[in-house]
Amino acid sequence: MFLNLFIVNKSGGLIYNIALSPSSPPLNTNDSLRIGSTFHSLHAIAVQASPNANSNANADASNAPPNVPQDGIETITAGSGLTLKCLQTLTGTKFIITATDIQQSVMSDVLREVYGIYSDYALKNPFYELEMPVRGTKFDAHVRAAVQAKETGSGFMASRR
Amino acid sequence: MTIYSLHVYRRDGVCLYRKNYNNTATLDDETESEREKLVFGMAFSLKELIGQLSPMDGSTGEQLSCPLSTVKTNNITMHAHETMTGFRFIIYTSPDIATMQHHLQSVYRIWVDKVVKSPLVKETQGGGYDITDTEFGRTAEEYLEKVPGFKR
Numbered sequence A: 001m002f003l004n005l006f007i008v009n010k011s012g013g014l015i016y017n018i019a020l021s022p023s024s025p026p027l028n029t030n031d032s033l034r035i036g037s038t039f040h041s042l043h044a045i046a047v048q049a050s051p052n053a054n055s056n057a058n059a060d061a062s063n064a065p066p067n068v069p070q071d072g073i074e075t076i077t078a079g080s081g082l083t084l085k086c087l088q089t090l091t092g093t094k095f096i097i098t099a100t101d102i103q104q105s106v107m108s109d110v111l112r113e114v115y116g117i118y119s120d121y122a123l124k125n126p127f128y129e130l131e132m133p134v135r136g137t138k139f140d141a142h143v144r145a146a147v148q149a150k151e152t153g154s155g156f157m158a159s160r161r
Numbered sequence B: 001m002t003i004y005s006l007h008v009y010r011r012d013g014v015c016l017y018r019k020n021y022n023n024t025a026t027l028d029d030e031t032e033s034e035r036e037k038l039v040f041g042m043a044f045s046l047k048e049l050i051g052q053l054s055p056m057d058g059s060t061g062e063q064l065s066c067p068l069s070t071v072k073t074n075n076i077t078m079h080a081h082e083t084m085t086g087f088r089f090i091i092y093t094s095p096d097i098a099t100m101q102h103h104l105q106s107v108y109r110i111w112v113d114k115v116v117k118s119p120l121v122k123e124t125q126g127g128g129y130d131i132t133d134t135e136f137g138r139t140a141e142e143y144l145e146k147v148p149g150f151k152r
Helices: A029-049 A053-063 A104-123 A137-160 B029-053 B101-116 B136-145
Strands: A002-008 A014-019 A075-078 A082-088 A094-100 B003-009 B015-020 B068-072 B077-082 B088-093
Touching (some): A002 A104, A029 A082, A029 B029, A082 A104
Antiparallel strands (some): A082 A094
């Protein structure tokens, strides 16, 4: 089941979080903010800490097109089937989702859908300020629906197995 | 499929062993020791992060224990294994290797055999161990060479 969804802006500030299951860990506002910014920093550090980091960095500096966000953490797996997936958009916004026992491809699909919902119900909202927290009942509703659809879809596959 | 490097850390963060395989660039000491600290710091912070994100167990109402297993970026995958005593074994591989948990546990067993049980281990200035007199490095490399996916 899906546990939590976070959206982090390009400066590392949390702009949206939602608990998607009764088994989601209880996170108050401060916890969520901290998780958002910690992940934002670790996302970048992961690249610096890797073995071919320096050769990659030199190559990127000269060849990379400008304004493309850096490589970073895409997936984290942990015990008990916990998986975290991150989608970083070209604008530096990160969509992060955690789940247990859901296929990684399904999680990636959900992230892409949430990105679509974000651009439809947040970015196209004339009153929405960029990089600010996302508040909107339509956004919440569509996110819940998208996650629910994928969850029952993948649950069906699991029982077929 | 390639294995890039192996790191071994003690619970206080001191790097006890680091080896790059398959011609992975080894830079000067200062950069490498900085990178060692970054790797440990990342493993430590990710463990805390995952701890906060772990689901609640339906029956007991407590958080499930989810130890960090892998961290994947576009170019590398970091596989981590933490023992009960706080030792961390970290292997960097190419992103197409999904799991190395079994191999990490074998490397831990090699560590126990060759280092923990060895009378030849010396404490160094920085608080680390000088384990060049043990056979850990050679044995670990021999083991990892037999892992499918070691060489490019």
